[in-house]
Amino acid sequence: MYERKILPNLNCGLDLIGEVLYGKWKIRLLWFIDQGHQRPSELQRKIPDATRRVLNIQLKELEDHELITKKIYAVVPPKVEYSLTEFGKTVIPVIAALGMWGDANEERLRDVILRRLKSENN
């Protein structure tokens, strides 16, 4: 496992939430789990751009941070289900706020993001 060399700042609320929500797919994972997509394979189908590997890694981090729990059924073929913890549920409204702002400004955001990409790759 990778060992951090630079310790994170944990001074204020923004630092703290950043520490648990940063990660390319974490917010989406929480969102889809909340929507009832609890099995790894479902999540992978919902987030096809992520590789299985990263999703597993990020799910593990979410679990370590107590936002989700993992239930492994002793059956074959294996079955696993993730659920939000009570704590995890409290972060959903915050994610919803992020998504709503993004949706409300969809066109403009797409526009400025693409413009910047083009000038980068000028």
Add this chain to the structure above:
Amino acid sequence: MYERKILPNLNCGLDLIGEVLYGKWKIRLLWFIDQGHQRPSELQRKIPDATRRVLNIQLKELEDHELITKKIYAVVPPKVEYSLTEFGKTVIPVIAALGMWGDANEERLRDVILRRLKSENN
């Protein structure tokens, strides 16, 4: 300037907001600018763990994404002031929601984050 090799996903609101808010210091920059700390040196004092260089880079990105504007005064020594655009102001409540959740769960978050760090560096 670094040229991306993997294009970002811009499918949903969450992708879009992620694209403009990701960056280790961006949220804090927006927050402090909103609080009235508009000059680069002030922002640097507010965020001492970031180097000048990164703050400049991230401020430039926020500017490209039209969340802030930069005003350069033709004086010596130079004076620069950043302000939120109208668009940028609309994202502040979302950031506030992030910060409030983080503050409300401060102890627990610090606890789980530190626990995970220790087991990583076990």
Add this chain to the structure above:
DNA sequence: GCAATAGGGGAAAAATTTATCCCTATCTGA
């Protein structure tokens, strides 16, 4: 002349995060 102030930026290194590739199991259905 030299330091301090205020704001920048290039290049390269280091840190961190993601992606790629390959392997392990077992059961079901064709």
Add this chain to the structure above:
DNA sequence: TCAGATAGGGATAAATTTTTCCCCTATTGC
């Protein structure tokens, strides 16, 4: 018997982000 589904993990490469280091501009004050 072979393909596919289900879940997982190690090793390594590649991508991306952040840090480090060093340099530049111009004026004011001593």
